[in-house]
Amino acid sequence: MSSKSFSNEKGEFKGQSSIFREMISSEHPVYKPAKGRYWLYVALTCPWAHRTLITRALKGLTSVIGCSVVHWHLDDRGWRFVEAGDEKTDKRNWFDVAGGITSIRLNNSTPAAGICNDSHRLLTDGTDEPHYGYKRLSELYFKTKPDYDARFTVPVLWDLKTRTIVNNESSEIIRILNSSAFDEFVGDEPRQVNLLPQFLQPQIEEFNSWVYDNINVGVYKAGFTESAEAYEREVTNLFYYLDKLETLLREKYARLEAEYGENSKDKILAHYYVVGDRLTEADVRLYPTIIRFDVVYHQHFKCNLATIRDGYPSIHTWLRNMYWRHNAFQHTTDFNHIKLGYTRSQPRINPLGITPLGPKPDIIPI
Ligand SMILES: N[C@@H](CCC(=O)N[C@@H](CS)C(=O)NCC(=O)O)C(=O)O
Numbered sequence: 001m002s003s004k005s006f007s008n009e010k011g012e013f014k015g016q017s018s019i020f021r022e023m024i025s026s027e028h029p030v031y032k033p034a035k036g037r038y039w040l041y042v043a044l045t046c047p048w049a050h051r052t053l054i055t056r057a058l059k060g061l062t063s064v065i066g067c068s069v070v071h072w073h074l075d076d077r078g079w080r081f082v083e084a085g086d087e088k089t090d091k092r093n094w095f096d097v098a099g100g101i102t103s104i105r106l107n108n109s110t111p112a113a114g115i116c117n118d119s120h121r122l123l124t125d126g127t128d129e130p131h132y133g134y135k136r137l138s139e140l141y142f143k144t145k146p147d148y149d150a151r152f153t154v155p156v157l158w159d160l161k162t163r164t165i166v167n168n169e170s171s172e173i174i175r176i177l178n179s180s181a182f183d184e185f186v187g188d189e190p191r192q193v194n195l196l197p198q199f200l201q202p203q204i205e206e207f208n209s210w211v212y213d214n215i216n217v218g219v220y221k222a223g224f225t226e227s228a229e230a231y232e233r234e235v236t237n238l239f240y241y242l243d244k245l246e247t248l249l250r251e252k253y254a255r256l257e258a259e260y261g262e263n264s265k266d267k268i269l270a271h272y273y274v275v276g277d278r279l280t281e282a283d284v285r286l287y288p289t290i291i292r293f294d295v296v297y298h299q300h301f302k303c304n305l306a307t308i309r310d311g312y313p314s315i316h317t318w319l320r321n322m323y324w325r326h327n328a329f330q331h332t333t334d335f336n337h338i339k340l341g342y343t344r345s346q347p348r349i350n351p352l353g354i355t356p357l358g359p360k361p362d363i364i365p366i
Contacts, residue, residue, distance in 0.1 A: 013224035018169035045341025047288035048170040057328035060190025071126040078152035084128035112355035214241035223301025249314035320366035
């Protein structure tokens with residue numbers, strides 16, 4: 001079994017550990033905070049990369065750390081950039097919330113028919129790589145480590161000064177972005193944002209640990225199994241934890257209702273987060289999985305004991321609250337990339353690459 005595979009000999013999903021694990025801080029011997037020095041490479045289809053885009057936006061770092069978006073289609077050589085040619089965009093224009101793609105705004109229902117895997121629409125299918133003209137994400141990995149021999153994953157946090165990967169582990173990248181390292185480059189409001197307040201850290205860690213194993217990775221474990229028995233075990237486990245999450249959020253809503261009165265919906269929703277009464281890293285790590293649930297995991301990964309919209313009213317309210325009330329969540333969510341990315345890039349699961357049109361709408365208004 002190659003080290004590049006994502007499944008073991010039993011056909012069960014296994015993750016891959018990220019090997020670039022540096023941090024950025026004024027004490028770090030190499031990676032010091034600076035404006036314009038670091039660049040984020042993401043896929044909009046990828047839930048792990050999605051966390052980093054949300055954090056970057058919440059922390060006001062869109063004008064400090066630029067971003068490139070790979071094409072939504074993953075092939076056997078990994079992720080690629082859109083080859084821009086003459087239409088190449090000035091990289092200074094690419095510091096925007098959705099990660100270099102300015103044109104997608106609530107375009108929720110574009111039919112996928114007629115779009116082929118090598119379609120070439122700059123700022124729709126992805127962006128080019130503006131610094132070195134790289135065509136593949138793998139080039140960043142080989143530039144850092146010529147004998148690199150594992151998968152070329154997003155997200156990648158890149159240092160333009162030393163031309164190396166700083167970190168390719170999303171859980172650490174979001175901690176770097178949330179740290180005070182870049183405080184001097186952002187305005188007062190985003191500087192106040194702290195997704196990991198010390199007094200909530202134990203609760204956040206506890207929540208993250210069961211959500212990660214059973215929900216974030218749980219959908220992949222169900223989707224990538226190659227035996228009915230393992231699938232049934234994984235999907236049952238996943239829904240057990242969605243039930244647990246539903247109960248937690250239902251109780252939270254009831255407590256907020258008791259505190260603010262049942263007619264104060266706005267006040268309730270302003271405090272309706274998964275840990276504590278404020279937005280934290282726990283929401284940022286949960287959201288990318290739940291927003292993908294009805295649109296891809298339900299059918300593509302066969303996680304179909306229920307949808308979020310029909311089976312989990314409290315999670316659904318939380319999800320819509322995050323999407324509709326927070327630009328950092330909405331503007332980093334690209335349903336076209338999400339749907340096309342999964343359904344066209346995993347031929348073992350979807351050999352014909354037909355992308356289902358539904359559900360409609362991608363997300364229901366709140
Ligand atoms: N541990 C990594 C996992 C990232 C990851 O698995 N990314 C997937 C996309 S969702 C990837 O880039 N896969 C490339 C491939 O399989 O070739 C993180 O959380 O940052």
